[in-house]
Amino acid sequence: MNLTTQKRLAADILKVGVNRIWIDPERIDEVSRAITRDGVKQLIKDGAIKAKPKKGISSYRSKKIAQQKKKGRRRGPGSIKGAKGARKPRKEEWMTTIRALRKDLRKMRDNREINKSTYRKLYKMAKGGAFKSKSYMKTYARDHDMLR
Known part of the structure; x- marks a missing residue:
């Protein structure tokens, strides 16, 4: 079933991107019949359509690198930036x-x-x-x- 219109409407109502819209797989038929904003709003209220949570960015890697730099690692010739006269x-x-x-x-x-x-x-x-x-x-x- 094509639910692009419903997704677009839901994204507009929930003020999120289209990719963050989740539709309950058990209630796809019900969702496909909703063609107005009011219909989509009702489905959001019922819980058939929801906004997925934002994806965060893990700081694990950056913290690990910072820890290594504190120890004096990662200072080889490949890490040197700028001309000889700049350093x-x-x-x-x-x-x-x-x-x-x-x-x-x-x-x-x-x-x-x-x-x-x-x-x-x-x-x-x-x-x-x-x-x-x-x-x-x-x-x-x-x-x-x-x-x-």
Whole structure:
């Protein structure tokens, strides 16, 4: 039997979607004879037509994932989003490097491993980005006989 009209009317009356309308399988004949709004309203009152409850969304999975993240899981390369420079900006990277180089240069100058003019030269080179780490800078100074 085609009950599309009855379902549509019931959905309109109950203010729910058509898919949430339930019709009692034992009273299908009775429902199919109801062609007016009043007829459908009467059937709703009698309990032959009802609105199914809303389907909820389970939060089990999201809670489980949150728990795992709390433990430090799910942080592999597949989870990384954004560019390399988005997670640690280039400027921050540079600041870390240059601070380490300058600290090392100061230490070398104070310990008399290099003189003032060498210190100034290496300082300027570091500022220019000539060295990518402290070990590179020390190797450069050793190779160019800048150490005392």
